[in-house]
Amino acid sequence: MPERRRGAALEKALLDAAWEELTEHGYARFTMDAVVQRAGTSPSVLYRRWSDRDELVRATLVHTLAESRLGVPDTGSLREDVLTLMREINATRVQLITVMSVHLAGYYQGTGTSPGELLAAGGENPVGVLFERAVARGEITPERLTPRIKALPFDLLRHEVLTTFAPVPDGVLEEIVDTVFLPLVR
Secondary structure, three states: OOOOOOHHHHHHHHHHHHHHHHHHHOOOOOOHHHHHHHHOOOHHHHHHHOOOHHHHHHHHHHHHHHHOOOOOOOOOOHHHHHHHHHHHHHHHOHHHHHHHHHHOHHHHHHHOOOHHHHHHHOOOOOHHHHHHHHHHOOOOOHHHOOHHHHHHHHHHHHHHHHHHOOOOOHHHHHHHHHHHHHHHHO
16 A cells, blocks of 8 residues: 655655646646645545645645756856756746646736746746856946846747747857857947
């Protein structure tokens, strides 16, 4: 007989099961019952923690973002830091980007939540440190670093992923950084 899960281990199992349901079936076909079955638990265990599917979806996304938090590269140059982070996103986040953008459209519409709110709740924002370091090294001037410019290489990466649902070729990442982003900050 398997050992009974409790506390953090149980919550992780429930949230992991919910993530698997979201990635396989999307928000439109996401049900509490499917999560209960996948997690091998009872409905009361799930409903004690989350009263409805929207609460569970939000908790699942915050959990997934927190568990897959990216490291902040420190290569000594802004170009390499941005490219390293983009490559890591490209290698590990295509599914997450797709789920958050495509599979959850109904969730965003129904709850009034935005992807940006979920990212903030998950603590995702390693890029601020990259820019602070580049300013400290004298590579760029802070006056050019508007929020839009800071987000630009990552917005372009997300656009590429969402037009192909696949990882982006490395040459495209380099083109984004070298011909679009860096000229704007130097």
